[in-house]
Amino acid sequence: MADTTTSYSDVMEQIERDFDGSVERLGEFLKLKSISTDPAHDEDTARCAEFAAQMLRDMGFEAEAVQTPGHPMVVAEHPGANPDAPCVLYYGHYDVQPADPVELWDHEAFDPIVIEGEHGPRIVARGAVDDKGQVMTFMEAFRAFKETRGELPCRVKVILEGEEESGSPSLDPFLEANRERLSADICMVSDTGMWDIETPAITTMLRGMVYVEVTVHGPSSDLHSGMYGGAVVNPINELARLIGMIHDDRGRVTFPGFYDGVAPLDHEVKAQWDGLGFDETGFLGAIGLKEGKGEAGYNALERTWCRPTCDANGIFGGYTGKGAKTVIAAHASAKLSCRLVAGQDPQSVLESIREFFESNVHADCRVELESHGCNPSIAVPTDSKWLVSARGALTDVFGRDALLIGTGGSIPAVGSIGEILGIDSLLVGFGLDDDNVHAPNEKFELTCLRNGIRSHAAMLEAFGALSAH
C-alpha cells in the first residue's frame, strides 16, 4: 500500500489543499436548475451544460456542449501523459430530478448549503449526489492532476448527459453518431453508492426499467357522484382495483409472463451476499419502517438487487384540492415503473403490462398506455483487469477492500455504452443509502466527496499504469 500511495501523494496533497475550492465549485454547479423533465427549465438545463463544458475547458480539455434534439450533451477530451496508456471515458449526468414536493425541503433545493450531520459536514441540494456531486469526484481528480503535474496519467474522454432523469431519449442516437469521437478502452461511471461511509463498493449488477403512464378512461365527462354513484364505473376506483391486482398474496407481480427468463438466485452469489452482513433492520429503520414488504422468500437485499418489481411512482385523478368535491372523474392516471433483472426483455414486459390492463379493465373503460422509457438490466464482468485495478486503488484510499454489490437502480447509459460503443463500464460511486436521492433534502457527505475525488485520482493513476489492451 505504501508504494502506490507514494506514487501520487503529490496529487492527494493538492486535493486536500483545494478541497474548499472543490466544494465551492460543486455549489455553483448545484445552483443551476437543470430539471430535464420539465420544459420550463430548458434554458437552465442548457446553461448547466455550458457551465460543465467551461469547467472542463478551464482544465485544458477540449470541450463543448453539443446540441441534440433534447438537452445538450457535454463532450470533452484530454490527452494523457503516456501514449501507451488506455483511454478512459467518464460518464455522468448534469441533469437532476424535480425538487417537488418543494414544501418538504428544509432549505431551497437549488440554493445549496453545507450543514453538519452525523458524518460531519454535508452539502444539501437537489443533485448533491445524483449526479452533480459524483461528477465532481472525477472532475476534481482531473483538476488535482493538472494542478500538480500539468497532465493526466492517461487519455481521458468525458460525456455528461442532460437527460438521464428523463429517459435519455437523445443518448442512443448521439452515441451512434459519435462512435469514433467517444471510442475508449473502458467507461467509468460514478452514479452508484458505497456499501457504507467507510467501505467502498463496485456495482456489478444493475436493474433495468420499464416506466409507463397508465390512464383509465370511463365516462365521457366528470359526473356528479350523487346522480351517478353506484350505477357507473368510477375510473379512480377502477385504476385502484387494477393496481391492487398487480401483486399477488406472495408479493409477486401478476403481469402475464413477467418472470419469464428470470433465473433463481445463484447459491454462490447468495452465500456471498449473506456474508456482507447486511443490516435489514437498520436499512428499514432509517426510513421509518419495520417489516418491509416484497416478494416472499427473499430478503431486502435480494429484493432490491436481483428481483424484478413494480411500483406506482405517482397517481392522480378527480378532485385533489382542499375539502370535498362530489365528482366521479372521467379518467384517472398512474405512473408505474418495473425494475427488471437479467433475463427480462423490456419490450415484452411493456406488452405484458398493456395486456394486463386491457384484459382486466371494466368493459366501460378504455386503457391508455404511454411509455416513459425502457432499458434492460446490466451485469458487469467481475474479473476484468479494469475492475481488479480499480479495486486495488480503492483499497489504497480506504484501507479496506471494495465490495462487489448489486443495485436496485438503473443506469440506462451503461447498457447503451456497452451495446453501441462496445465499451464495458466500471461503476464506482460514492453515494450513501440515506442521501435522499430523488427526495427532499438530497445531500452528499463532504467525506464522500473527498474520498470520491481521492479514489478517482488513485484509479486514474492505476489505469495510467495499465496497457491499453
Add this chain to the structure above:
Amino acid sequence: MADTTTSYSDVMEQIERDFDGSVERLGEFLKLKSISTDPAHDEDTARCAEFAAQMLRDMGFEAEAVQTPGHPMVVAEHPGANPDAPCVLYYGHYDVQPADPVELWDHEAFDPIVIEGEHGPRIVARGAVDDKGQVMTFMEAFRAFKETRGELPCRVKVILEGEEESGSPSLDPFLEANRERLSADICMVSDTGMWDIETPAITTMLRGMVYVEVTVHGPSSDLHSGMYGGAVVNPINELARLIGMIHDDRGRVTFPGFYDGVAPLDHEVKAQWDGLGFDETGFLGAIGLKEGKGEAGYNALERTWCRPTCDANGIFGGYTGKGAKTVIAAHASAKLSCRLVAGQDPQSVLESIREFFESNVHADCRVELESHGCNPSIAVPTDSKWLVSARGALTDVFGRDALLIGTGGSIPAVGSIGEILGIDSLLVGFGLDDDNVHAPNEKFELTCLRNGIRSHAAMLEAFGALSAH
C-alpha cells in the same frame, strides 16, 4: 285547470315579459366566484352573499348577509297578503363547486354565456343549475308577484347558504341560534331535478353522505424506487390495494357493517319505479357508457336512488408532473364518499371506514382519516297537504303530473331544517340529468329556468290559498 290558471295569469304574463331580465340577473349572479371550498375565493363568496341580499332588498324584503364563522348566510323575510296563509321558508345555496378541470370548459366558467342546445337556449357557467339558476327560479317568481300585485300571496322567508358545497359547517349552529327568525310552516328547496324536460318531479328520497379523506403514510420520506423498490411498502400501491378491496365481486361495499339497517327495496316502491319507464341505456349512453357497474341485483335507478355506495372522488400521491420520476412516495391520499340510504347512521359508517382501513393496511403504514362531512338520508312525507298542493300547481304549469322520485344526491340542509327547525321540506327542482352538475360546462336550460319561475309562482299562489296549519 282553467280556473287556477286564471287566478295568476297576470303573474305569468309578467314572468314572460321580464324573462330576458331574469336571464340577465342570473348572469350577474353567476359571474361571482363563490367557490366556498377554496379560501382564495372567500372575498368573492362574501360579495356573492351581499349580491343576493341586495336582490332581495330590491324586491322589498328585509334582507341581510349574516356573518358566520364560515361564509355568510343570506337571510330575508317578506310579509304576505293574507295573514292566515302559511309562511314558506325557501332554502337554496349561493356557493358553487370549483371549476376545475378548467381546461375542459369550452368557455370561462365564471363568464356565463347563452348558447343554443338541443332544447333551445341554455346558460353555461359554474353554478348555472347548482344552485344559482334554481335559486333564481323562486327569486324571479317573487319578483313577478311584486311587480304585478305589489305583494306576495303568503309570508316568505329565505335562507341562502354559502357552504353547501363544502360540508355546511356553519348551517346547524346558525339554525340553532335562529330558530325563531327562521320559523315557518314548510320549507321549499330547489336543488334537485326534473324527470325530463317536459315532466316535473318532486323528490321524496335523498341519499345521505359521509365524505372522508384517507391518507396512507409509509416511509418517513420519499424514496428512490430503484434503491428501495420491491423491499418496502409503497403507499400508493397500498392505498390502491385498499380502495380495490372496498367493493366485492358482486359490487357490494365491504366496510364492516355497512349495510346494517338497510332495508330491501319495498315491492310496491319497486313496482312504481318500474312503471316510470326509466331508460337505462339512454342514461348510460348520454355519458359514453354501455354496461354500467354497481351492486348486483339492482338496476341503475335503484342503485342511485335507494342503495348505498362508495366512490373515490379524488386520488393523489407521488410524482404527478410530466414524464417520469422514479420515486416511492412517503404517502398517498384519496377522497372517498359514501352515499347513504335510510337506516344507515353516518357516524357508524365513518367509524366503519376507519376500521376497514386500519385493520387492512400494511403494518408499516399508518392511516390518517379526515372527515369532510356527514349527513343522513332523508325521506319526505308523500301525503302532506303541501305536496298535494305543489303537485297540483306543477300539473297546471306543465300539463302533466309531477312524478315522485328519489335522487342519488344529498342535501344536508334538508335534514338539518327538519331536525333543528322542525320543518318538513318540499323538494321541487328544475335540473336535468345532462346539466353537467359539478362538471365542466355546467348549464341550465332556459326552458327549465322559465318553467321553474312559472312553477314557483303557481306553487306560491297555491300555498297562499292554504291555511297555515
